[in-house]
Ligand code: AMP
């Protein structure tokens with residue numbers, strides 16, 4: 001069975017491979033298809049698609065949006081985006097503007113704590129247009145203010161850190177609708193990363209389905225076999241398509257390989273074929 005990976009990040013957001021490098025690695029790994037799903041940007045898609053055409057691997061255009069819930073952030077993937085993202089482009093631009101403001105405030109907090117770092121340095125290191133905490137952590141590391149990225153998050157950037165600031169994200173309804181509007185397959189990403197009160201995820205998914213959710217990410221690097229079963233059961237209950245991917249971030253998430261995750265991930269091409277059939281049935 002040919003294998004695929006429908007969740008990856010490039011330098012356009014907080015991955016470390018250029019889109020062309022990522023697609024080349026996916027090809028080397030023997031994958032038949034890869035979706036590029038950067039946070040809040042589609043800037044890497046053109047290069048990724050060009051590499052895909054040159055190398056003979058199917059590249060699916062995507063992005064990942066963060067949304068809020070009473071139990072923290074939940075992420076939504078848009079898959080099969082059109083070349084012209086129209087109204088979605090405006091939403092993404094607004095989200096990146098919010099990121100910039102937040103990053104500046106975080107840098108100010110770190111400077112007030114005595115760290116010699118600047119927002120320009122963070123932007124330069126990031127290289128892409130969607131900048132976030134992993135980039136700030138890398139600058140802190142490079143400047144010797146922490147000894148590893150984990151320490152940067154634990155002491156400063158993470159939820160209980162001294163320079164923590166929440167991200168202003170979208171309401172789930174806005175995120176789903178922005179993706180529905182451009183004809184994307186709208187997929188709830190890695191739903192099992194955190195534990196929720198019994199029944200909560202099901203109720204949340206029901207709301208997303210009302211807004212226009214059409215798929216759920218069943219297979220993910222951090223999903224256990226029990227998590228996969230729970231997601232399959234949600235998919236059946238709400239008649240959702242099923243998706244899967246590694247959430248590859250290059251060197252920013254060490255140990256995660258394209259198509260393999262931490263080693264056990266395996267997403268067959270039938271998953272992609274099924275998603276395409278569902279799109280065709282919807283006239284997409
Ligand atoms: P942001 O989008 O700026 O809020 O940053 C979120 C990203 O930071 C996530 O995608 C993770 O990759 C990364 N991240 C969050 N918490 C940690 C942590 N404790 N250690 C390393 N990376 C983290």
Ligand code: ZN
Pocket residue numbers: 009013014015039249
């Ligand atoms: Zn990320």
Ligand code: FE
Pocket residue numbers: 064075189190
């Ligand atoms: Fe995510």
Ligand code: FE
Pocket residue numbers: 007009064247
């Ligand atoms: Fe992701």
